[in-house]
Amino acid sequence: MASLRDIQSRINSTKKTSQITKAMEMVSASKLNRAETNAKSFNPYMDKIQDVVASIASGSRNATHPMLKSREVKRTGYVVITSDRGLAGAYNSSILRTVYNKIKQNHQSPNEYGVIVVGRVGRDFFKKREVPIMLEVIGLSDQPSFSDIKDLASQTVNMFGDETFDEIHLFYNHFVSAIQQEVTEKQLLPLTDIGAESKSLNLTSYEFEPSQEEILEVLLPQYAESLIYGALLDGKASEHAARMTAMKNATDNAKDLISSLTLVYNRARQAAITQEITEIVGGAAALE
Template structure:
């Protein structure tokens, strides 16, 4: 009985230490979530303006001839099947609940729907979990980036965008979809797969259908110095804003998922501690009762 009591007492102590760790991790994740939400709020104003300009350019048909005038080979040869790239955003670390598994599962479903049985696609992985998953399964991971900051800066993401757009311009793939978890609130996130390249009607309308704030603007433009020069400035900013916004969004979901997972772990630890303490008290009470019974029985034997 003594050994059993010691085992239970040891489990209580160990579980309390685990709860201290998970509680601390929950606080850290919550602080990161608050920080990135403030950062995202400031960035949303810029993103809204860029998206508004592009959406209204589309309404004025300035973008109509963009893909036709593009030098990209896939745009000029409609008989060739499109080679698709999927930018998959996951975390580098674990202990984020079902965050990574949700992204990968939903991405796989989207790939199956979009690419079908064709294997002529590639994975661009931002985050170690996604990279390792697809590498282990022999998928074509043509680009990976690890170590995204807890609150990513535009400069940091600009390097990612620059590399990806260079791959697109070089003809490595014909279209790009960004796959990530969209932050809804601290308890809910939803998977999104958004077309980023080329910037055509499908990509623009896809963005227009999202729950983004679009600033009211007139659909009439005086273009100076030329339409081409305007597009050369606006469209790269648009592409950058999409990827940067997706990474910010994904990181926000990651921190929220981590905070929720650590809170759940702490709550489970509390439940286990309560159960173990009840078990310990009952075992201790039983041991005391047994000891009193033995002493009483011994005294009765001596008195006879």
């Protein structure tokens, strides 16, 4: 049985851990509010640009673009959004497990795919397993701006244009609520689902100047890059929510452990006191 000093030391260290996790929970809650606001404020822009692209794609048979057409898939790209830090519950492990299982299921050789990764956790995961990493970005702020990933987004789109990849899939954690995040897969390129989405949208009628082909040439790359940025904002909100929940659970577990250790400490102290009284009584009886 541990000594009273050892038990007291564990109680003190657990209390300090509880203070740290509580502070991290409050910090994550504050960051979550901002991240959720950023993600929601970006949605109107995405809805409008999708509306315009869908209107062109569905309204003109002559308006064509390579990003709207499927081609034979010889190599697949995976854009994976993770975090730079841990202590976020299953936020990273769930998405990395999903992507890695999909890669093993769909590909026989590393020449058939490549990974574009955001976040140090994902970068280290794929590097350890010798997965080909084409592009990487680490050290993003908790509230990233588009300029932070503009180069990565632009290069990713260009990799489809120069046929480095024949299709690109986007993986990230979608923010549902503070206690729920869903691993989401979305086909980034080609944009073959624009036409299908346009059927469910109440499209606005537009008059285009210059031609629709020229507009698509500029707008489609911006739209694809915006999909990556929108997924990053969504992923950041999910990250802060997951970390807040994980730290709350850690704080609650620390409190339970402190209660349990306090009970053990009190029992051990009572046993020690009883032992001392017994020894005193026994010594007094021996002197008589």
